[in-house]
Amino acid sequence: MENIALTRPAWQRHPYHGTQWAATLAVDGRRSDLSPAGGQCAISANSRSIAEWRVDLGEVRNLHHVFIQYRTNNVAWDENNANTYRFLGFSIYVSNTTYSKDWKLCFKDNNYTRATIPNPFNVMCLIHGRFVIYYNNRTHRPFPAGYSNYAFNDLCEVEVYGCLKLGYYGENCSTPCPENCENGDCDIVDGTCISCVPGYIGSMCNKACEGKYGMNCSKVCGACYEKEQCDYNNGTCLGGCEDGYKGRQCKTVCNNNTYGPNCSMTCGHCLYLYGEKCNHVTGQCPRGCASGFQGDLCVESSDEFKNRTTVTWPSYNGCLKLGYYGENCSTPCPENCENGDCDIVDWTCIRCVPGYRGFMCNKVCNNNIYGPNCSMTCGHCLYLYGEKCNHVTGQCPRGCASGFQGDLCVESRDELKNKTTVAWPTYNAHVPSVSQTTVQVPVYSIITVVVLFSGSAILNLIFISRKALLRCRNREEKVDESVEKSYTYVDSINVLENGCAAHQELEHFDKKENDDIYNYVE
Incomplete structure (x- = not known):
């Protein structure tokens, strides 16, 4: 490795104006005279609380270590040397910019004393960067024992060792970094990648992502066709999507009542009780078909389904006996076909027995539904262990939830108490509830009562009148006819x-x- 800081541009915050102790003297390659008079050291101004110096390596480099030769005044370096107390507490940073917020710490002295601090000083700095910064400060009193009251540079030589060109490592910077290291960059000693290009992981970035993509394989691929690996950089499914998905990354589920390959197919006439659509992959209706339609995809009207007849095979005209299909009518229809009846060609069931669904009627009703075509919703069952109502009858295996009763647990207890009207299957008579007080009497009944009452009154009147007349007649007969009546x-x-x-x-x-x-x- 070589000194990549040699003769590079340098800068210090508080230069000692009017002297030859410029910042560039610390990278001129000379360190034979370590006194101010020798003209080989960069020295900052007196009475400053911060000392800062940096060298610009020109571009980001792969660093290994930093060498510092501090001013000694050409006398023995020990606790009695007048410069040791200035050196204590220094730091080395590396950065890609000159902003302090971007600095990365390589070394910070927290333990040395005037008797133990070494000079010259070597510090390992396995990092990448463009600027190498020396920094010291005396800003927060009280200072540790042995520290000077002010901060100084006093740098006679700073050497930075590393590789001039990124993408190589080793003692001579001759070995290429692994190909999947991001920016071709790796550790200058062992060649491990600092970071990997998208789609790869591992210290050498030699392990490809599986079902994932992006930096450090941190993102999951979508529903790529036949589970093909998506693009390592952007997650695009190059071979398209599985059925039921769309978009470049195949992460968007079919919507707007569509399903299937590229969401190109339209759902059938599903029963949408709670707004759910058909299955985005298969197109099946989760709660069965709307009125007038049936089949797994609910695309055939009930009338068409009822009128389905046997299909003529080239060699015969149909099966003599229901419940069989095939060219020789020898294969039994699926066991859950209603009445044992199925299509003579593809043996799909014409209808399913209650509690089952699917082309072959081999799927038990689920999702809290039951009955013919799985079209009915379970009542308010008591679900102690997650079991649902009976898929055929809808009965609740453990009874009803609180507040409900009946075989299907669909009637509330209050409704059942007040229920007085009985509906018979043969007529539509309405029996008023107990709470009603109005009595409806037919008109003909009123007329009959009035007629009977009137007739009785007339007869009584005639009888009384006749009786009165007879009484008068008897009285007059007893009176002498000659007597004039007054x-x-x-x-x-x-x-x-x-x-x-x-x-x-x-x-x-x-x-x-x-x-x-x-x-x-x-």
Whole structure:
């Protein structure tokens, strides 16, 4: 390795103006005279709380170690040397910029004393960077024992060893770094990669990502076709997507009522109870078909399904017996086909028995549904261990949840208590509830009552009248016919006297004297 700081541009914060002790003297390659008078050292101004010096390597380099020769005044370096207390507490940083926020620490002295601090000083610095910075400060009192009151540079030589060209490592910087090291950069000693290009991991970046991509294989590939490895950099599925997915990275699930390859197929007539769509991969309807449609994909109307008949094979015209299919009608239909009936060609079931679904009726109803075509939703069952209602009958195996009852646990207890109307299968009569007080009486019943009452009253009236007339007749027969009956006429008002007709007036008069008198003729 070579000194890659030799004669490179250098800078210090507080130069000693008017003297020859410039910052570049620390990288001129000379260190035979370590006194100020020798003109080989960079020395900063007096009475400063911060001392800072840096060298610019021109571009980012692969560093190995840094060598520092401090000022000695050409006398023995020990605790009695007047410069040791200035050197204590220094730091070495490396950075790609001149901003202190970007500095990376290589070394910081926290332990040396005037008796133990070495000079010259070597520090391992396996790092990459463009600027190497020497820094010391006396800003926070009290200072540790033996420290000077001010900070100084006093650097007679700074040498930086590493490789001039990135992408190589080893003692002579002649061995290429592994090919998948990011920017071709690796450790200058053992060749391990500082970081890997996207799609690779490992100390030598020789392990390709599997099902992942990006820096350090930190991102997961989408649903690439046949689980093909996606692009290591951007995750693109070069061979397309699996059914049910779309997009360059195949991470977008089919939506807008589509499914299948590249989401190019439209869902059938599904029953959307809770807004769910058909399966984005297969197109199957999770809760069965809407009214009037059936089949796994709900694309055939019920009428078409009912009218499906056997398909004519080239060698015969159909099977004589239901429940079989195939060219020789020798293969039994799937066991869960309703009535044992299936398609004669592809042996798909025409319909499934309750509790099953699928082309072959080999899928048990799930997702809390049951019954014909898995079209009915389970009631409010008591789910102690996660079991659902019976996939055929809908009955709850452990009874109902609190507040519900009945075989299917769909009726609340309050509804069942107030339930008084019974619906018979043969008519639609309505029986009012107990709480109702209004009684509806047919019109013909009212008419009948009125007629009967009126007839009875008339008969009673006729009977009473006849009885009164007979009583009057008997009385008159006992009176001498010669005796004239006297009448009174009172203001034209007829009064029934002793039960017989009479006319009264204000005065009495003889019947013979007034022709206007009404005679009573029996």
